[in-house]
Amino acid sequence: MALRKRPTSVHKRLLSYLLAPLFVLLVAGVAVDHHVIVSPIHSAFDHSLSRSALAIVARIHARPDGQLDVGLPSHPPPPLRAMPDEQFFYRVSLPDGTTIAGSPELPIAPDSQSPDGFSYTNITFRDQPFRLASYRTSETGDPLVVTVAETPARRDRAVHRLDVAFLINDTVQMAAVLIIALVGIRIALRPLQRLSRQIAGRPAVALNQLPTEDAPAEVLPLVESLNSLLGRVRDSVLSQQHFLANAAHQLRTPLTGLKAQLEVLTRETAGTPLQERITLLQGGVDRLAHTANQLLTLARAEPSAHRASHFTAVDLPHLIGEVIDSSLDRAIAHGIDLGADSEPVQVTGVYWLLHEVLNNLIDNAIRHTPAGGNITIRCGMENHRPFLEVDDSGVGIPPEEREKVRERFYRSARSTANGSDGCGLGLAIVDEVARVHGASLSILEGSSGRGARMRIDFPLVR
Amino acid sequence: MRILLVEDDSLVSDAISRGLVGSGYVVDAVGDAESVASRLTDTHYDLAIVDLGLPGEDGLSLVRRLRRSGSSLPLLIVTARDGLDDRITALDLGADDYLVKPFALPELAARCRALIRRATAAAANEIVVGGLRIDLAGRRALNEKGDVLELTRREWSILECLAHHSGRVVSKERLTQAITGWSEDISGNAIEVHVSRLRSKLGSSATVRGIRGLGYRLEDA
Numbered sequence: 001m002a003l004r005k006r007p008t009s010v011h012k013r014l015l016s017y018l019l020a021p022l023f024v025l026l027v028a029g030v031a032v033d034h035h036v037i038v039s040p041i042h043s044a045f046d047h048s049l050s051r052s053a054l055a056i057v058a059r060i061h062a063r064p065d066g067q068l069d070v071g072l073p074s075h076p077p078p079p080l081r082a083m084p085d086e087q088f089f090y091r092v093s094l095p096d097g098t099t100i101a102g103s104p105e106l107p108i109a110p111d112s113q114s115p116d117g118f119s120y121t122n123i124t125f126r127d128q129p130f131r132l133a134s135y136r137t138s139e140t141g142d143p144l145v146v147t148v149a150e151t152p153a154r155r156d157r158a159v160h161r162l163d164v165a166f167l168i169n170d171t172v173q174m175a176a177v178l179i180i181a182l183v184g185i186r187i188a189l190r191p192l193q194r195l196s197r198q199i200a201g202r203p204a205v206a207l208n209q210l211p212t213e214d215a216p217a218e219v220l221p222l223v224e225s226l227n228s229l230l231g232r233v234r235d236s237v238l239s240q241q242h243f244l245a246n247a248a249h250q251l252r253t254p255l256t257g258l259k260a261q262l263e264v265l266t267r268e269t270a271g272t273p274l275q276e277r278i279t280l281l282q283g284g285v286d287r288l289a290h291t292a293n294q295l296l297t298l299a300r301a302e303p304s305a306h307r308a309s310h311f312t313a314v315d316l317p318h319l320i321g322e323v324i325d326s327s328l329d330r331a332i333a334h335g336i337d338l339g340a341d342s343e344p345v346q347v348t349g350v351y352w353l354l355h356e357v358l359n360n361l362i363d364n365a366i367r368h369t370p371a372g373g374n375i376t377i378r379c380g381m382e383n384h385r386p387f388l389e390v391d392d393s394g395v396g397i398p399p400e401e402r403e404k405v406r407e408r409f410y411r412s413a414r415s416t417a418n419g420s421d422g423c424g425l426g427l428a429i430v431d432e433v434a435r436v437h438g439a440s441l442s443i444l445e446g447s448s449g450r451g452a453r454m455r456i457d458f459p460l461v462r
Numbered sequence: 463m464r465i466l467l468v469e470d471d472s473l474v475s476d477a478i479s480r481g482l483v484g485s486g487y488v489v490d491a492v493g494d495a496e497s498v499a500s501r502l503t504d505t506h507y508d509l510a511i512v513d514l515g516l517p518g519e520d521g522l523s524l525v526r527r528l529r530r531s532g533s534s535l536p537l538l539i540v541t542a543r544d545g546l547d548d549r550i551t552a553l554d555l556g557a558d559d560y561l562v563k564p565f566a567l568p569e570l571a572a573r574c575r576a577l578i579r580r581a582t583a584a585a586a587n588e589i590v591v592g593g594l595r596i597d598l599a600g601r602r603a604l605n606e607k608g609d610v611l612e613l614t615r616r617e618w619s620i621l622e623c624l625a626h627h628s629g630r631v632v633s634k635e636r637l638t639q640a641i642t643g644w645s646e647d648i649s650g651n652a653i654e655v656h657v658s659r660l661r662s663k664l665g666s667s668a669t670v671r672g673i674r675g676l677g678y679r680l681e682d683a
Contacts, residue, residue, distance in 0.1 A: 249542040255563070
């Protein structure tokens with residue numbers, strides 16, 4: 001079977017149109033949040049760094065000799081203590097660059113002229129990034145520069161944590177929006193689903209209008225054009241049926257006249273040479289009548305010709321009884337044992353069409369079964385599917401011909417050789433009617449190993 | 463035996479008339495439903511053959527009108543319409559039989575014969591199948607020589623049931639129902655035994671044919 005392109009679903013389309021913008025929004029949201037939060041965090045940490053500088057200033061005492069003494073203990077107090085993975089450096093220097101205490105190689109931040117005397121910068125010191133704060137003060141008398149530097153690990157960690165928190169928060173929000181949207185879409189699409197269920201649930205031949213009351217405005221034009229299409233189809237079906245009924249009448253009446261006239265003529269010309277030619281004429285008229293009948297049946301079996309009201313519960317054993325009743329005399333005349341093997345089963349169908357089908361199948365079987373043979377009609381249930389079959393002990397149909405015999409006007413070599421007067425429409429009618437009923441026709445080998453078995457499997461009974 | 467033929471197509475009408483006349487009937491042909499009434503008041507007919515597709519008043523309406531007026535004239539419908547609905551409507555309205563065009567003359571003649579015989583037999587309250595005469599009122603059956611057949615009650619019930627549907631297949635179940643008035647427990651085999659005894663008693667006057675998987679049919683021998 002050829003690969004079919006998957007049908008596009010409105011649901012999926014809506015989802016994909018929502019998903020991409022939502023993702024972009026998520027990224028943008030997290031970026032904005034990051035920018036908003038970075039500067040307050042940095043100023044908070046800078047503030048804490050400035051406290052370290054102030055703590056150092058507080059420990060600077062002027063010695064009596066005028067020299068400055070920075071009394072930092074070996075274990076510095078909390079603001080100056082570095083965390084295990086951090087490093088902290090300080091330098092107390094004079095404006096000319098002379099280092100009084102701390103690490104003399106620590107650079108000094110350029111003066112930012114800020115009123116509180118602090119200036120900040122980012123540096124790389126001993127191959128590591130550092131945040132540096134220089135405090136220019138004259139508290140102890142002479143101007144001093146106190147510089148402190150710390151690794152930015154803590155502030156980075158804080159920013160990182162907040163970023164993660166924002167990402168999680170935003171993702172959860174987006175997911176919530178997406179779920180709400182999905183539920184909303186599903187609810188909004190319900191009328192569409194209802195409509196498609198209504199259409200799918202109809203019998204294939206139903207031509208009545210679809211309800212428009214609860215169709216949403218967007219779908220209403222679709223429903224209305226579908227209804228107008230259905231209306232037109234129904235009109236054309238009705239006019240076709242009317243035409244066929246008239247055609248049937250117009251064809252059959254003169255045929256009846258011809259047939260009857262020829263029969264009278266046969267009687268009147270008994271024993272004359274004309275007889276032979278009249279017999280030939282009769283054969284032609286019979287064939288014509290048969291073909292006209294079959295054509296009309298075939299045309300009326302077209303699926304479009306049946307409204308749901310034509311479908312009723314058909315009891316197959318009863319149908320078999322009826323058809324056998326009318327075919328029995330022909331079977332007896334051909335020396336054929338016609339019988340049934342039926343189990344109680346019902347199908348939904350058009351009674352006269354099924355009658356016609358069984359009649360055609362039995363007619364075929366009688367024509368292809370030699371005297372002394374037998375034909376058995378069976379019905380029953382197999383794998384929850386009702387079936388109807390005609391099994392004969394006749395000449396059978398070779399496997400290579402089994403598909404061709406369904407074609408209209410196909411006549412096999414054997415049917416012409418038998419001199420049977422079929423027009424090649426019988427099985428085409430059976431095939432068509434099976435299709436109308438959602439059933440399938442199988443052409444099989446007769447169960448006796450000879451002959452043919454024509455089997456119709458009806459759809460699953462629910 | 464006089465037959466009234468109501469058929470508008472002259473080709474058909476002429477052929478049917480000739481055919482039935484050839485079979486020994488007297489045939490009066492009219493072309494429309496309107497002229498039927500006057501014919502019926504003047505003449506006694508044993509059967510009317512009515513085409514459904516008549517100009518003016520159609521055949522169905524004629525059947526309805528005849529039955530409403532209380533006529534018991536046997537009616538055989540011939541029509542080009544083969545829809546089951548038409549057939550059922552015609553039979554419901556009171557037609558006795560139905561033949562779809564195109565048909566063969568011998569079949570038409572056979573149907574006419576059967577209808578006339580049925581009407582005659584119904585008047586005499588008896589059913590005739592081949593050489594067998596079944597007297598329903600007297601509850602007895604006579605063979606072609608006029609001898610009364612010695613039947614048991616069950617055999618009579620089976621014969622009566624088959625005769626009511628003569629020419630048609632009657633299921634075993636139906637036959638069982640027909641005789642269970644006398645017995646509660648009857649097996650399919652018991653029916654077969656009764657039928658085979660009945661068959662031998664009927665001799666050559668008529669026969670009961672067994673139809674595999676369906677039942678039995680009473681027919682001309």
